[in-house]
Amino acid sequence: MPLPQLNNPQNIFLESSNSTSDKLRIIHDSLMKNFNDLDRIAVAMYDEKSDMLKTFINSTRQGYPIEKYEFKLSDCYTLNRLAKEGVYRVIDDIPDSIIASSPHSDWLLKQGYYSSFTVPIYDNGHFLGMIFFDSVKSAAFSSKIQRDLLMYSSLINMIISEEISAVRSIVTSAKVAREISNLRDFETGAHLERMARFARIIALELAESHNLSDEFIEHLYLFAPLHDIGKIGIPDKILLKPGKFDEAEITIMKGHVTKGVELVEKILGGFALTHLPDSIILKNIIGCHHEFLDGSGYPHGLRGDEIPIEARIVTASDIYDALTSVRPYKKAWSPDSAIDELTSMVRQGKLDPDCIQAIRKRLPDLVDITSKFAEIK
Ligand SMILES: [Fe+2]
Ligand SMILES: [Fe+2]
Incomplete structure (x- = not known):
């Protein structure tokens, strides 16, 4: 797959009125031009205090947009391992490879997706969350596509890190002002x-x-x-x-x-x-x-x-x-x-x-x- 060109990648950052969800949709649109089988991109965020992985943003073309959903990361062996080891995961045939044993796999089976590519993201070495790429087609994620999606994962990672540090700056300075x-x-x-x-x-x-x-x-x-x-x-x-x-x-x-x-x-x-x-x-x-x-x-x-x-x-x-x-x-x-x-x-x-x-x-x-x-x- 030729690397999909964003019309103007800087726009995603410069167009600051775009919410993080909007930015994800823009990326999805661009990717769809060359990779039509990409039915969903979703980002789940990790909350270290509660060990919960929570749905955050998604761009969904096929399947059910899953929102307001969270589960304990330590209850899901594979995702926990991906987060710890910093490796990605490809599933070519979801119904064949997943057993409905954890809340997460149960949920995944209900989605109607056949293949998925999951990438953990980090900020300064801290686990931030997961990006899920899904397709209703089986074996949609060839190694070439994986390579391209990894590049896009870095872009999504940057957008999320940027937004998190902006929100943190506001909350922290307001807290400091309150403390003094x-x-x-x-x-x-x-x-x-x-x-x-x-x-x-x-x-x-x-x-x-x-x-x-x-x-x-x-x-x-x-x-x-x-x-x-x-x-x-x-x-x-x-x-x-x-x-x-x-x-x-x-x-x-x-x-x-x-x-x-x-x-x-x-x-x-x-x-x-x-x-x-x-x-x-x-x-x-x-x-x-x-x-x-x-x-x-x-x-x-x-x-x-x-x-x-x-x-x-x-x-x-x-x-x-x-x-x-x-x-x-x-x-x-x-x-x-x-x-x-x-x-x-x-x-x-x-x-x-x-x-x-x-x-x-x-x-x-x-x-x-x-x-x-x-x-x-
Ligand atoms: Fe008040
Ligand atoms: Fe109050």
């Missing part, structure tokens, strides 16, 4: 751990109806803890005041939203990341997490769909966690009373009914997270 301010006394790390996980669960529940991709959900999860980053700019005497706020203090407190947006714009600018795809998710979370559907929120009094879904999800997670946590002025509410309160806020037209329905449906998982990430007393 008094914000850590005001909002606990445990609250942030919990609400980010709640947000991820709600997003997974809403994924089908709202067409949310794995990439979107991953970024929502990473960015959700930064929602109140603007509180860094609020004077300590107000932020740490034990009693109730007066009118003037409430106005200053509300300013944390605008301050947060300004701060994140500075961080993005500092890293020359102002056009980072998905940085809009971060800005929307920070800028709209106090808006209510009926227009009674702040700072802009946005209504209904004017409030981006990522912000509606974060608002629901944040309020659920506030209700079920102890505060100096109140006890922790039970999960059921928290649901009652959220439901009444839905009835008042403030909160997104789908988000609250998702919390209700997944309540046992939320309760589990609350106990796993309890406050350290």
Whole structure:
């Protein structure tokens, strides 16, 4: 196979408004011109903390696009070996060579693909994830095609590493800013751990109806803890005041939203990341997490769909966690009373009914997270 030519490879990097999913589709389109049997390219990302390999982005022409799927890498002997040894794998006849013994092989058999080429990817020696090339044709991956696809794997590897380090830079600098301010006394790390996980669960529940991709959900999860980053700019005497706020203090407190947006714009600018795809998710979370559907929120009094879904999800997670946590002025509410309160806020037209329905449906998982990430007393 002659090496497929991308129209202009630099465009993939320069066209920064493209999401990582878009970039993968562009690569797939180019590859298809010379290798018509390439029915799917998918990238699964590895989370070292949990040992989970999670679906991340895919470009699928044939078969079922698999999303919102994860499994323990150590439960899958072959993939674990590929990751450890840095070798790729070719399967010429999937139904013939795979026994449905692990969740992953079970899944692979259901896809209707006959051959596959799997390449592990790394960033500075750290295992990042896997690229899966699949075809509905058997023995589609000749050694020549493998060689070409390996070159494209390096390109995909670069795109993913670049995007990961960009997202990490933002999250890390926001964390540092939080650490050096008094914000850590005001909002606990445990609250942030919990609400980010709640947000991820709600997003997974809403994924089908709202067409949310794995990439979107991953970024929502990473960015959700930064929602109140603007509180860094609020004077300590107000932020740490034990009693109730007066009118003037409430106005200053509300300013944390605008301050947060300004701060994140500075961080993005500092890293020359102002056009980072998905940085809009971060800005929307920070800028709209106090808006209510009926227009009674702040700072802009946005209504209904004017409030981006990522912000509606974060608002629901944040309020659920506030209700079920102890505060100096109140006890922790039970999960059921928290649901009652959220439901009444839905009835008042403030909160997104789908988000609250998702919390209700997944309540046992939320309760589990609350106990796993309890406050350290
Ligand atoms: Fe806030
Ligand atoms: Fe919060």
